[in-house]
Amino acid sequence: MNRLALSVSRGIARVTESPLGPYQSAVIRIGFSATWLLFLLREFPHRQELYGPDGPWSWDLARQLTSVNEAFTALLWSEGQIWFEICYLLAVVSGVLLLLGWRSRTSSVLFMVGVLSLQNRSVFMGDGGDNVLHLMSIYLVFTRCGQVWSLDARRAARSEAARARGEQVRDRTGPVLWAGFGLVLCAVTLAGRLGSGWLVPALLWTVWAALGLWWLVGRFAAGGEPRILLDVIANVVHNGALFVIMAEACLIYATAGWYKIQGSRWQDGTAVYYPLHLESFSPWPALADLLSANGTVVMLVTYGTVIVQVAFPFTLFNRRVKNVLLAAMMTEHAVIAVVLGLPFFSLAMIATDAVFLPTSFLRRLGCRVVRMRLVRPRGGGGAAARATGTEREPEPEPSAGVRQP
Incomplete structure (x- = not known):
């Protein structure tokens, strides 16, 4: 009985103390964002026929279908050509930002919005790969996928080095992004453009509120119990999402x-x-x-x-x-x-x-990429190693890659 209790306590500690699979989550972030980005660029000359006004699946048909299945798509907010081009461009930009790991919390949400908007606009244009991308874009929102191999990790390493030198570090970009997207989300909600479903609107508002709370706690209660509690919640959500991704892959192959x-x-x-x-x-x-x-x-x-x-x-x-x-x-x-x-x-x-993929293999892969000078880190050697995920030290701290709104 004591062994069972000890095993349970160790399991709970492992799930709550740190986000598991930092390299695996980084790889799937890079893989899916690169897949989506390459697809959008490859089909750029045909975007009008796939998702735009010239497509066989007309705007009216798409509107009727989404009113029944309650799917979310920003392309149905307006029938105009300019709005379609803006949405397509934003989908490309969000793919680039997520690929680089810049503000991965925010860029993962924008990535999800871009994927859902285009795919739900023309539901008969995809294949099995699009279905997988559709699901994974939602799961990525719940992961802490910017811990390694990202601009977030590099910024976190530099901030950590600055704090070690006694310098004060302030994040000005995060609050501006949070306020701007909050205004957009509020305007869209009041205009009734989030669709008839509840899942995506609830997810967007929850993520927006969570990011604001994370910044406030990090700004005024860093190192205290509120920050520890938020870290535990974020770790549990991340580990749960990673488990769902694994289960989804097993289900796909088994079926x-x-x-x-x-x-x-x-x-x-x-x-x-x-x-x-x-x-x-x-x-x-x-x-x-x-x-x-x-x-x-x-x-x-x-x-x-x-x-x-x-x-x-x-x-x-x-x-x-x-x-x-x-x-x-x-x-x-x-x-x-x-x-x-x-x-x-x-x-x-x-x-x-x-x-x-095994963590040891991914670590060696990261080291080999650095040696081939495909990645040219700037700054101190220790900070650069942590940013690229090639250090031989223990796993990054839970808060290393998520101090961004």
């Missing part, structure tokens, strides 16, 4: 695998052959013919896909087997991106898989 088992083409080992010869999914016909020419290879890939997807959730208890299957799934998605011409779907799934 996909078990549904495949029920299909006759997957049972006889020929399912992979057919999409390779669909005109819509054959950007490289010669490569598709080469891969499908050998029946044994087709059968092995077909059965291997099912086995990996069904088995993956059960391998999380064995680190070595999990890492092998994880590498296999990432390789599979990379092949799908090239052979079937689905790069954004594959990038979204690889970003989802990245939540299971």
Whole structure:
């Protein structure tokens, strides 16, 4: 009984004392923001047909659908061309800001608004990757994804160094952002433009209030019990969101695998052959013919896909087997991106898989990137190492990457 109580207490302490998976949360932040940004830039010439006034899914049809399913989209606030261009540009900017980790709390909310606005405007334009991105954009709002490999982490390291020198550090950008977005949110709410649903408006107002409370506590009660309490709440929310992301990934693979088992083409080992010869999914016909020419290879890939997807959730208890299957799934998605011409779907799934990458591997990856001078930190060596997440010290303090509104 004492052992059980001790284990429970240790588990509670682990969940509440610090945000888990700082490198994993940074990787999924970078992965999903990069996927969304590349998609928006790639489809920029076709944005009018996808989400704008020239699309087959008209503004009136979208308005009727959202009134029924209560989906949120800022594109329906106005039918004008200028408003559409503004929303598209803001979606691009929010993707860049989240990718860099600048004010990740605020940029994650803007990223979510951009994703929901465009995808809910034309619901028939997406695929499975868009569905994953749709869900993950919401989950990222609850994570502390700017602890490492971000401008937030660099700013926090510099602030910490300044405090160690006895200098006073004040954040002027945060309060300005908070006040500005508060005014916009208030105006939109009073105008009745947040839609008929309650989830997104409640989330936006809750995040806005939480950011204001966080700044006030950090400004007037830093180091006291209120700050400790907020840290505990933020850690619990972050760890819960990270668990949901992992569970979502397992659910995606488990359902996909078990549904495949029920299909006759997957049972006889020929399912992979057919999409390779669909005109819509054959950007490289010669490569598709080469891969499908050998029946044994087709059968092995077909059965291997099912086995990996069904088995993956059960391998999380064995680190070595999990890492092998994880590498296999990432390789599979990379092949799908090239052979079937689905790069954004594959990038979204690889970003989802990245939540299971080992911390040691991500640390080594960060060190290698720094050595290759892809990242050029400025300032002191210790602060730069903490900002890029390459230090060999213990995990960052819970408040290291979240002192931003």
